[in-house]
Structure formats: C-alpha cells, structure tokens
Amino acid sequence: MRFRDQVVAVTGAAGGIGRVLVDRFTAEGAVVAGSDIAGASGVDVTDRAAVREWVAQVEQRHGPIDVLVNNAAVTRDADFVDLPEEQWHREIDVALTGAFLCAQAVLPSMIARERGVIVNISSVNAVSYFGNEAYSAAKAGLLSLTRSLAVKYGRHGVRCNAVLPGTIRTPIWDERVAVAPDILDRLADWYPLGRVGTPDDVASAVLFLASADAAWITGVALPVDGGLLAGNRAMTEQVVIA
Ligand SMILES: NC(=O)c1ccc[n+]([C@@H]2O[C@H](COP(=O)([O-])OP(=O)(O)OC[C@H]3O[C@@H](n4cnc5c(N)ncnc54)[C@H](O)[C@@H]3O)[C@@H](O)[C@H]2O)c1
Incomplete structure (x- = not known):
C-alpha cells in the first residue's frame, strides 16, 4: 500500500x-483521478482551460495532487515526406504540450506543500530511431522537460522522472495489427528478453518512481524495454564468429 490516501492524476487513463x-495505483491505496479525451471525463490535455478545470475539480473533490502521470499520446504512421503539418503539431501537442500544461497546473500546490511527483511516459523513440518522427520528437522533448522540472523544483520537494517503454501490447497498435495481425509476435524477436511488454511492466516502473522507494531518484529516463536499447542482438549475431 505505497500510495495510501495519496491523490494520483493520470492522463490518457482510458488507454491500454x-x-x-x-488499477495499480488504486490497488495500492491511492485515490486516482483519471482523465482522457475519450470516455467520461473528455479532458483534452492540449486544452489549457480544460486541464485547469480538471485539476481544480480533482483538488476540490479529493485534495491536492501528490502524483501526476503524463501518459496521454497519439501517433499515426505516415511517410515523413508526406507527413501533414497538422499531424506533426497534434502529436507534439498531445505528448509534449499536454505534459507541460498538466505539470503547470499541478505544480503550484506541490511547491506549496513541498511534496509531489511527476512521472512522464516517454518512449524508446526518444533516444533511438524507430519511426514516427513527430511522436519521437515529442517524446525526446518530454525527456528535456523531465530534467528541467527535476532540477528546477527539486529544492521544493518535487521529483520528476520519465519511463521509456519499448513495444507494449495496447490499442495504440490497433491500426498496425489490423494490417499485420502477427506484428507484435514478430517484434518480440528484437527484444533481448524475447517478448514485447505489457502495461503491467510499465506500471511497475511508474509506481516505483512515484513511490517513496525512489525518494532520491529524480531527472532520470528509465527504459522499460526488455533490453531493446542495450544493444542490437541481431547485428552482433552476424559479426561474432564464436
Ligand atoms: N504501446 C506502446 O508500444 C508504447 C511504447 C512506448 C510508449 N508508449 C506510451 O505509453 C503511453 C500510453 O499509450 P498506450 O500504449 O496505452 O496507448 P493508447 O492509445 O491505448 O492510450 C493513449 C490514451 O491517450 C488518450 N489521448 C489521446 N489524445 C489525448 C488528448 N489530447 N487528451 C487526453 N487524452 C488523450 C487516448 O484516448 C488513449 O486512451 C503513451 O504516452 C505512449 O506514447 C506506448
């Protein structure tokens, strides 16, 4: 019960x-306020007024927010040369500007109470090229924002960290799975641990970083990627003789 009576706000809460x-924060005692552009709350993280209203409602109903998880993101496959400018802006707006707006909304009460944690869901795409240029740029920007908040607000008792998931089986893959039903099974071979990830793999890392177990950890980018960023096994198998 690491989060007993803590108030946890999660964006993109209707996704995989x-x-x-x-569920995992609730199971560990937290009062969780989820928001999503889809579903009942209808909060669009790119809408400053809607974000402010959501945070104000949560604080009024449950008290000040102890943990913010910036999880909302969108991406669609498109060839870079034909990538519509609106799509570039939307992917950056949701993943990066949305995190900025949510952080800005929760920070005043965190600073006033001298306690608070922000966990940003970035991606392996932030640090290595795996396609989806706009999404990758947004996720890389999110790492910079993570470091900025960690350093700027550390003395105010606020920690800020990021996780970098690899391939996780969720609805964000639905369009690709519709075209290539075995895509996630084929991708498993690229992962040193031999499988793609699950939402629970990501949640375990997020809950750790949000908890007191990580009390002296801030400004980090933690890969949750089955070893993907550690090296390229397929390549080394071609160059190593013994
Ligand atoms: N699934 C993966 O392979 C993978 C890999 C790396 C990182 N991630 C990251 O994990 C996070 C969660 O993704 P997921 O895999 O659960 O995808 P998902 O598509 O299932 O969930 C994303 C959620 O964000 C919501 N959302 C989209 N635009 C929004 C907006 N403007 N305002 C509020 N909510 C909005 C969607 O409605 C959806 O419910 C994302 O940040 C994603 O980039 C996922």
Whole structure:
C-alpha cells in the first residue's frame, strides 16, 4: 500500500497503459483521478482551460495532487515526406504540450506543500530511431522537460522522472495489427528478453518512481524495454564468429 490516501492524476487513463495505471495505483491505496479525451471525463490535455478545470475539480473533490502521470499520446504512421503539418503539431501537442500544461497546473500546490511527483511516459523513440518522427520528437522533448522540472523544483520537494517503454501490447497498435495481425509476435524477436511488454511492466516502473522507494531518484529516463536499447542482438549475431 505505497500510495495510501495519496491523490494520483493520470492522463490518457482510458488507454491500454492508462487503465492499468489506474488499477495499480488504486490497488495500492491511492485515490486516482483519471482523465482522457475519450470516455467520461473528455479532458483534452492540449486544452489549457480544460486541464485547469480538471485539476481544480480533482483538488476540490479529493485534495491536492501528490502524483501526476503524463501518459496521454497519439501517433499515426505516415511517410515523413508526406507527413501533414497538422499531424506533426497534434502529436507534439498531445505528448509534449499536454505534459507541460498538466505539470503547470499541478505544480503550484506541490511547491506549496513541498511534496509531489511527476512521472512522464516517454518512449524508446526518444533516444533511438524507430519511426514516427513527430511522436519521437515529442517524446525526446518530454525527456528535456523531465530534467528541467527535476532540477528546477527539486529544492521544493518535487521529483520528476520519465519511463521509456519499448513495444507494449495496447490499442495504440490497433491500426498496425489490423494490417499485420502477427506484428507484435514478430517484434518480440528484437527484444533481448524475447517478448514485447505489457502495461503491467510499465506500471511497475511508474509506481516505483512515484513511490517513496525512489525518494532520491529524480531527472532520470528509465527504459522499460526488455533490453531493446542495450544493444542490437541481431547485428552482433552476424559479426561474432564464436
Ligand atoms: N504501446 C506502446 O508500444 C508504447 C511504447 C512506448 C510508449 N508508449 C506510451 O505509453 C503511453 C500510453 O499509450 P498506450 O500504449 O496505452 O496507448 P493508447 O492509445 O491505448 O492510450 C493513449 C490514451 O491517450 C488518450 N489521448 C489521446 N489524445 C489525448 C488528448 N489530447 N487528451 C487526453 N487524452 C488523450 C487516448 O484516448 C488513449 O486512451 C503513451 O504516452 C505512449 O506514447 C506506448
């Protein structure tokens, strides 16, 4: 029960990872306020007024927010040369500007209470190229934001960290699975641990970083990627003789 009576706010809460985050924080005693552009709350993280209203409602109903998880994101496959400018902006707005707006909304009460944690869901795409240029740029920007908040607000008792998931089986893959039903099974071979990830793999890392177990950890980018970023096994198998 690491989060007994803590108030946890999760964006993108109706998605594959978001739902599990809500369940896992709730199971550990938290009062969880989830929001999503889809579903009942209808909060769009790119809408400053809607974000402010959501945070104000949560604080009024449950008290000040102890933990914010910036989890909302969108991406669609498109060739870079034909990538519509609106799509570039939307992917950056949801993943990066949304995190900025949510952090800005929760920080005043965190600073006033000298306690608070922000966990940003970035991606392996932030640090290595795996396609989806706009999404990757947004996720890389999110790492910079993570470091900025960690350093700027550390003395105010606020920690800020990021997780970098690899491939996780969630609805964000639905369009690709519709075209290539075995895509996630084929991708498993690229992972040193031999499988793609689950929302629980990501949630375990998020809950750790949000908890007192990580009290002296801030500004880090933690890969949750089955070893993907550690090296390229397929390549080394071609160059190593013995
Ligand atoms: N699934 C993966 O392979 C993978 C890999 C790396 C990182 N991630 C990251 O994990 C996070 C969760 O993704 P997921 O896999 O659960 O995807 P998902 O599509 O299931 O969930 C994303 C959720 O964000 C919501 N959302 C989209 N735009 C929004 C907006 N403007 N305002 C509020 N909510 C909005 C969607 O409605 C959806 O419920 C994302 O940040 C994603 O980039 C996922």
